[in-house]
Amino acid sequence: MVQDKQDKDQLAQMPIDQLYQSLRTSANGLTDQQVQSQKAKYGDNVITAAKGENKLLHFLKNFTSLMAILLWVSGFIAIFAKMVELGIAIWAVNIINGLFSYWQENQAHKASDALKKMLPTQATVIRNGKSEQIDTADIVPGDILMIAAGNSISADARIISADSFQVDESALTGESDLTDKKPDYHHGEGKFDEENLIYAGTVASAGSAKAVALSTGMNTEFGKIASLTQSQQAKPSPLELELNRLTRQLSIIAISIGIAFFLAAIFFVHYPVAQSFIFALGMVVAFIPEGLLPTVTLSLAQGVQRMAKKNALVKNLNSVETLGETTVIASDKTGTLTQNQMTINHVWLPDKVFTVSGEGYVNNGQVMDGQAAVKPGQNADLDLLMKAISLNNDTTVTPNNQPGAQAKIVGTPTEASLVILAEKYQLASKQLANANPRQKELVFDSVRKRMSTVNKGQDGKLTLYTKGALDGILSITKSILVNGQVRAITDDDIKQIQAADEEYAKQGLRSLAVAYRDLDASEDLSQATAANTEQNLTFVGLTIMADPPRPEIYAAVKKAHQAGIRIIMVTGDGPITAKSVAVKIGLVSDQARVITGDELSAMADEDLRQAVKGEVIFARVAPEQKYRIVKANQANGEIVASTGDGVNDAPALKQADIGIAMGATGTDVAKEAADMILTDDNFASIIAAIEEGRTVYSNIQKFLLYILNSNVPEAFPSVLFLFSGGLIPLPLTVMQILTIDLGTDMLPALGLGSEKSEPGVMQEPPRSRKAHLLNKSIIWKAFGLYGLVASIISAGAYFFVNYAYGWPKHALSASGAVYAEATTITLAAIVFCQIAAAMNARTKYTSVFKIGLFSNKHIVTGIIFEVILISLIIYVPFLQGVFNTHALGVQEWLFLIAIPIPLILLEELRKWVVRKYFLKRNS
Ligand code: ATP
Secondary structure (H helix, E strand, O other): OOOOHHHHHHHHHOOHHHHHHHOOOOOOOEOHHHHHHHHHHHOOOOOOOOOOOOHHHHHHHOOOOHHHHHHHHHHHHHHHOOOHHHHHHHHHHHHHHHHHHHHHHHHHHHHHHHHHHOOOOEEEEEEOOEEEEEEHHHOOOOOEEEEEOOOEOOOEEEEEEEEEEEEEOHHHHOOOOEEEOOOOOOOOOOOOOOOOEEOOOOEEEEEEEEEEEEEOHHHOHHHHHHHHHOOOOOOOOHHHHHHHHHHHHHHHHHHHHHHHHHHHHHHOOOOOHHHHHHHHHHHHHHHOOOOHHHHHHHHHHHHHHHHHHOOEEEOOHHHHHHHHHOOEEEEOOOOOOEOOOOEEEEEEEOOEEEEEOOOOOOOOOOEEEOOEEOOOOOOHHHHHHHHHHHHOOOOEEEOOOOOOOOOEEEOOHHHHHHHHHHHHOOOOHHHHHHHOOEEEEEEEEOOOOEEEEEEEOOOOOEEEEEEEOHHHHHOOEEEEEEOOEEEEOOHHHHHHHHHHHHHHHHOOOEEEEEEEEEOOOOOOHHHOOHHHHOOOEEEEEEEEEEOOEOOOHHHHHHHHHHOOOEEEEEOOOOHHHHHHHHHHOOOOOOOOEEEEHHHHHHOOHHHHHHHOOOOEEEEOOOHHHHHHHHHHHHHOOOOEEEEEOOHHHHHHHHHOOEEEEEOOOOOHHHHHHOOEEEOOOOHHHHHHHHHHHHHHHHHHHHHHHHHHHOHHHHHHHHHHHHHOOOOOOOOOOHHHHHHHHHHHOHHHHHHHOOOOOOOOHHHOOOOOOOOOOOOHHHHHHHHHHHHHHHHHHHHHHHHHHHHHOOOOOOOOOOOHHHHHHHHHHHHHHHHHHHHHHHHHHOOOOOOHHHHOOOOOHHHHHHHHHHHHHHHHHHHOHHHHHHHOOOOOOHHHHHHHHHOHHHHHHHHHHHHHHHHHHHOOOOO
16 A cells, blocks of 8 residues: 555556556456455545544533533532522533533534435446446545546546546645646656646546556545644534624623622622522523524534435535525526437428437437438438437437336437437447547537547548537538538528527527538548637538426426526527527516627626626526626625536536535536535426525524523513512522423424424525524514513413412412412413414414414424423422422413413414515515
8 A cells, every 4th residue: 555655656657567566456457356355454435534522522512601601600509508409400400401402413413424425426447347336435546447527536546548638636736727647757846746646636627537546545645634634623604603693692691681680689689699699590591592503503404404305415504594595596507407308309401301209318209201201321411410420429328218217328418319319210320330430539518519520431531520509510611511412601501501590499499510521631630639620511410409498497487586586597508599498487588688608708797797687698608607607696796506517617616605516417526616416406406405495594583583582481580579679579480490491492492493494485585694693573572572471471370379379468478388389380381381482483474273283293292391391390299399399280270271372373363464464475
């Protein structure tokens, strides 16, 4: 195994055979047995997670928050002041609370770990002389790697052969220029400059290469750096920052209130210091929003899991929040909005149009001339076109001729449709390929938008076959083939071709032009480039293909629009086809502006900024131009999500607030650059993820509303006590406050975090980035509405019990059975008000009966737990002592059970009024 850089240098210079020998491999790759023994020796090819924080420390953190420390200290003081039971009880509650938040954190971690496992990257290797796809984690030293543009490189390796191979080593070197890599050893100046070595953590940007893996996992250069820098902490997200701020502010308020109450207790009520402290502590605990952070983390993690079920894998929790804010989606067309199921339905020749029957990747159709099927040998021009598309093609298809079967395509859907066309034509493709071996390939790129091959015919002559976007091909065409004759192409010919193309494009069909040229014997193939070879072509014809919109796209687009999200189509396809499809699926109106890539290049940034404000489509653009479109939108203050799949999409994906890569057709580079990966490449999944993002945020607000509102009835009794100068004995003891805050409230609150999307979340405009989590409406509801009502009910219950025992004739009792019973009913009344609050907080506007009173299992279980807990506290003799409670009778229980009913009905009435008179929704 190669451990350090020195060894690698030696291996870089060794003759290949010797290299194979020293790695115990060969040109045929490793055998299964060798793989096994290498694996046993070197382990998985993974960068192991940071050793990071000590586990114990991590655990203890949950017991050392500001609130926890307060509780530890209070326990001491209580014990010191001879209130031993109280002291121990405070500690016990503190421990339970700490354990709970540790559990929450762990759950969230597990969820994100599970997600990481769903994102394995694959590599192509040669083993046992055959090429196979394996998880990158299974690569071992000695494996022969086949690397193509767009692949990430996942081991340090030496290049054996390369074709125009370039890598982006910026992850390792910080320099963004592409580096050429070749099989020959040549040592440059920098650390990673050897021309024939490639490194894990970098990506292949162009061309292809074959390489032998030298080292894997933590032994790679990347692994070594990672082990040094892993302790770096992730940057906190805006949501985390806001939560931290909120917790800090609320804690300051809580402590100020605590101090005020402490002083008031000493000076107004003349309480002993220790008792005053414990009393004030109740207030502090009531107001500190403990459990906020872990609950939020957990609900984000749960949101991520729900998104994964809807085919959207989010790489980090922060993105969930950003998704909910998205205002613009820049989306590819082919495969994202459409099915990427190309079917050729016409072949257009200058003097004749053929129709093609059958749909999808099924080869049971025919090429028809009117009613008659056409076969090879009947039309020479058609024969030539078919020959061109068959030779100039790198795709293989296993058609889905059996019902229910999926077509298997190795290559691109566009080329697959051409393969199927040739099959329908009954072209003997294999024999043709054998008789006309390929001598040269000028690969497709999204700037030229075409691809060419040079094939050697049986007569020894070389012919160039080109296929690609019509506009580009016409610009390099000199002649035209009509009815077996080649003649100079005229302006009229061009007009006729363009008119035909436009006619199809208007129907949303895309064309691919086919042309050829017989090469001169003098042309040197080794010097051939696209620029010097793709010229003076003879135009043959057009293949016309349909790529139907995805069936679910119509509803998804409508939903996005209702949610105030604009969609900008950015496609490599032609302007007329693009617009026709966009109009058809409801993306834009007929008035939309279409900007082509060429126009975009000439456009000033300011003009682009103006243009993207309106209805606009970008057509015939290269992926690298997407970056500018994303930036222009961001400059307008938009939160932009952008899709992409190729190497050149990476800058746009990185720049976007949410980069979205295609899971099925996307390159590793795009997936690496993205924040979210669509496993089904489907636009509708983006909208589903945005809906989840919005839901998670609003659930956090619901949770906040719930935990804040109980503060008011918890504080109210203490206020009564203080303001009456002690005449009204404390209606709720400190232990009872702790019970609510750290006990009964917890589980229903957690349940709110997993509430399903409220109907209507996608009918509101996107949330503003400036909007605060804790807004006026929540404050007013928590403190003004729910809180006040609960205070009145619980204090009312307190006085009612006293009344039953003779108050106001006798003074309110401050100890003994009556006092215990009165405080017990106060406590229980608050708990039952909280049951109503949990139900009420579940929706903002919608009737809770509409979403189903019992539809959230977690809340229902939470409430059951809450009632059991409070019953234990009320009835178990030992707990009665600790919590100063007293058994309640049937009548009192009837009163308690009745509490939530009017509270829920009242809130329903309020929601109804809001729905009827105040709610403005997009539709
Ligand atoms: P989108 O950008 O929405 O995914 P697209 O698939 O049309 O759309 P590109 O893949 O960049 O975008 O293709 C651009 C154009 O290049 C196509 O419209 C087509 O004319 C041409 N083209 C695509 N694939 C090939 C190919 N394999 N050989 C030759 N030309 C091709």
